[in-house]
Amino acid sequence: MKTRAIIEFKDTYASMECHELGYQTKETALAIISPTGHILSSTPLFRKAYGSNTAHIDQLPFNIDDLSITARGLSKKAKSNLEDWIAHTIILPMDYDKYFTKHQELLHLLAESPIVESVQALTYKTVKIHFSEALNDEHIRQLQGFILAQAGIYSYIGTSTVSDRNAHQALEWAKLDVNGRSHNDHKPAIFHRSKGLLGGFFHHGNQESIA
Numbered sequence: 001m002k003t004r005a006i007i008e009f010k011d012t013y014a015s016m017e018c019h020e021l022g023y024q025t026k027e028t029a030l031a032i033i034s035p036t037g038h039i040l041s042s043t044p045l046f047r048k049a050y051g052s053n054t055a056h057i058d059q060l061p062f063n064i065d066d067l068s069i070t071a072r073g074l075s076k077k078a079k080s081n082l083e084d085w086i087a088h089t090i091i092l093p094m095d096y097d098k099y100f101t102k103h104q105e106l107l108h109l110l111a112e113s114p115i116v117e118s119v120q121a122l123t124y125k126t127v128k129i130h131f132s133e134a135l136n137d138e139h140i141r142q143l144q145g146f147i148l149a150q151a152g153i154y155s156y157i158g159t160s161t162v163s164d165r166n167a168h169q170a171l172e173w174a175k176l177d178v179n180g181r182s183h184n185d186h187k188p189a190i191f192h193r194s195k196g197l198l199g200g201f202f203h204h205g206n207q208e209s210i211a
Contacts, residue, residue: 007126008126013103
């Protein structure tokens with residue numbers, strides 16, 4: 001039975017930018033913002049530090065212009081912790097031309113793999129892959145490692161042998177799993193979904209890293 005996979009590109013673009021700047025993706029909290037301050041893409045560490053629901057720079061606990069802390073009522077320890085996060089945080093403006101160029105580069109990169117049968121851009125946010133054979137998690141991790149080595153992409157990936165819907169659900173699980181890990185223990189997030197959507201679902205609550 002063949003395997004299909006869904007890869008999240010919207011947030012992995014931030015990881016590509018991080019890699020291109022020469023920073024470690026696993027150790028840098030980087031976000032890409034729109035001209036109006038909306039957070040369009042971010043690395044896993046950024047979401048770990050400031051919360052996965054943070055959607056605008058006004059929601060950050062510091063001013064991005066001078067890096068001064070705006071959060072109130074922080075303990076001395078929490079303030080010190082936040083200062084450490086800020087020191088490892090990068091905010092960049094979105095370059096839309098570059099985004100779509102990188103999106104195409106990812107499609108071509110994936111197509112080069114001998115185990116990939118076809119690659120399809122579902123939207124500007126996600127990419128769908130069909131593999132030429134049934135794969136186990138180790139095969140997919142090898143592909144993940146290939147992508148990481150070639151393009152510096154720290155990407156989420158969800159797989160299923162049943163349907164696109166299940167693959168999307170597995171992708172959401174992968175994202176929750178990364179957000180729930182400690183910031184110094186990131187590994188490529190891969191989840192496989194083959195059963196019905198109602199069985200085995202789990203949820204990680206948001207974790208506050210600066211409190």
